Amino acid sequence: MWKHYKFDTQSINLSCHTDEKFNHFDTLLHCEWDRALAQGYFSYNMDHNIKKRILDGDLHYVIELNPSRFEKRRMPHPFEHVNTPFDRSKFNFNKIKDEEILFVLDDEQQTDKNLVIINNSPIRLYQVLLVPNRQLEQSQILTIDCLLFGLRFVASSAYPFIYIGFNSLCGYASINHLHLHGIYMPNRLYIQTIKCSPFHINSNCYLFDLFDVQGFAFEIKHVGEFDTIARHIHTVTNYLVSSDIAHNMTIMKGDSFSSSLEPVICIFVWFRQSTKGAKTFHQWNIGCLELSGYTFLQYEELLNDSTELKLRQSINEIALSSEEQKKIKEDVKNLLNQ
Template identity: 65%
Template sequence: MWKHYKFDPNSVNFSCDTDKKLNEFDTLLHSEWDRAVTQDLFAFPINYHANRRILDDGDLHYIIEYNRDRQEKRRIAYPYEHVNAPFDNNKFNFNKIKDKEILISLDNDEQTDKHLIIINNAPIHPYHVLLVPDRQLEQTQILTIDCIIFGFEFVAVSAHPYILAGFNSLCAYASINHLHLHGMYFPDRLFLQTIKCSPFHTNSNCYLLDLFHAEAFAFEVQHIDEFNRIAQYVYKITNYLASNNIAHNMAIVKGDSFSSSNNVLRIFVWFRQSVIKAQRFDRCNFACLELAGFMTLHYEEVYNTLTQMELFEHLNEIALSLEEQKRIKDHVKNLLDN
C-alpha cells in the first residue's frame, strides 16, 4: 500500500516569495518519485539537467527546455474530436496502472484511495506527477468541484514557491479521458504568478487575463476558507465550457493578489481553439503548463532559435474568434451573477 499524507488546513502555504523549497510533504513526494525512478517505471531515463533558457526579450519571463524523449517515447495520445467523450474502459486509464506507480494519497482524513498522486511515466520535468481523484468512479476528463479543490490542496500543502496544478480538457491536449490534473515543480518563477489582470466580474472577484488574444478567466484564493466558494465559481465556468464543446485549460499557482499585497492562490481558466485528433505542431503547442509559462521543445533547432515574440504569436493563434470570445464572456457573466 502506498503512503498517505494528511492534509492540514492549518499549515497551508501560499507564498511564492521564499527560499524554502521543500517541506515534509514535498520531501515525501520527492522520495517516492525517486523510488519510482530506481524501479524503472518511466518511459525514458530522467534528465535532471536538461538545457533550459528564459525568454526575456520582452517584459515577461518564459521558461523553455529541450526534451526530445518526451515527444518520442510518451504514450500515443488518442485522437479526441470532442471535449465530451464517454469513458472507455478498453483504452488506457488509471485503473490499469501498477500500485507501485502510486506515490502517495493526499486528503484531510484517513482515506488512502480517494486523492491519489501518481507518476507521469513520460514526465515533462523531474517530479512531474498526476493527481487522480476517485479513480474507481471512472470519471471522464471533465472537472468537478472536488477535483478543483484537490488541485488547491496540492499547491497549498507544498512549501515550493513555483509549484502548479493544471488541467487540460479533451481537445486541449488531454491524452487520457480519465479525470486527472498535472502537478509540477518548476525550476524558476512563472510569469503567471505576477501577471496583471483586468477586473471582469466584481461580485465574484473574477478577473481576465487579456494580455494575449487567447484570454483566461482568473480568480484568487486568499484563505483556505475560500476553497469551496472559489472552486464553485471555477466549476461554473469549466462546466459551461465542457457542455458547449469549448476546449479549455486550467492552472493553479501561488502568486500575488490581483487587488492587495497578499500572497494567494491564483486560478486561471483559458478558453481556446480545439486541437482535433491530437494534432501537434513542430514549434509550439499550448496545454496548461505552456500557457502558464513553461514549454518543453523536442527539436533542438526550435529550442535554439525560438524567441519570445514568436512564441506569443503562436499563443495568439489558439484564440477563438472575437465574436465567440464575446459570447463566452457574456455567458460567463450571467453564470457568475447566479
C-alpha cells in the same frame, strides 16, 4: 499499500517569493518519485542538468529540452469533442501498477480518494499526475472534487513555483481519464505576478486578456475560500464543457491581482479553439503549460531559435473570434450572477 499525507490547513504557505523549498509533503513526493524511478517504472531517466533558456521579453518564458518526452511517451488519443465518454478499453489510470502510486493526499473526510501517481513519461523531474476518484472512471472534465484536490496540492507544498495544470479534451489532453499535472517549475512564471482586471468581484473573478486567447482568473486568499471558489470555477468550466469549448487551467501560488503584497493561490481558465483528431507535434503545442509561461521542446535547434514573439504568435492563433469571446464572457457573468 501506498502512503498517505493528511492535508493540514495550519501548515500552508501561499507565497511565491519565499526562500523555503521543501517541507514534509515535498520530501514525501520526492522520495516516492525516486523510489518509483529506481524500480524502473518510468519510460526514461530525466537529466538533472537539463538544458534551459529563459527567453528575452516581458514574460520571461521558461523553455527546457526534453526529447525523450516526444520519443518515448504513450501515443495520445484523438478526440473530436470536449465531452467524450470514458472508454475503459483505452489506456486509463485503473491500468497502472500499484507501485506507480506515490501517495494519497487525504482530505478531512475520506482516504484513498485523491491519488498522486507518476507520469511515466515525465515533463521534468518530479512531475506527477493527480487522479481523483479513480474508480469512478470519470472522463477528462473538471469536477469540484478535482479542483479541491489541485488546490490542496498547491497549498500543501512549500515550493514557491509548484504548478497544477489541466488540459481539456481538444485542448491537448492526451488521456480521457480525469487527471491534473503537478510540476515543480524551475523558475517563477509570469502568471504568478500578473495583474488582471476585475470581471465579477463577488466571485473573486478577474479577466485575463494579455493574449488574444482570453481567460478567467480567480484568486484565493485563505483556505476557507477553497470550497466557494472551486464552485465558481466549476460554474465556468461546466459551461465551457456544455458548449463544447476547449479550455486549459492552471493553479499556482502568486500575488493578488489587486495587491502586490498579498499572497494568494491564482487559478486561470483559458478558453480557446479546439484541436481535434490525432495530436501532431509542432515546435510547441499550446496547452496549459504554454499559456502559463513554460514549455519543453524536442530539438536543441528549436530551443535556440525560440523567441517570446514566436510563442505569443502561436498562442494568438488559437484564439476564438471576438464575437465568440464576447458571448462567453456575457454567459459566464450571467451564470456567476445566479
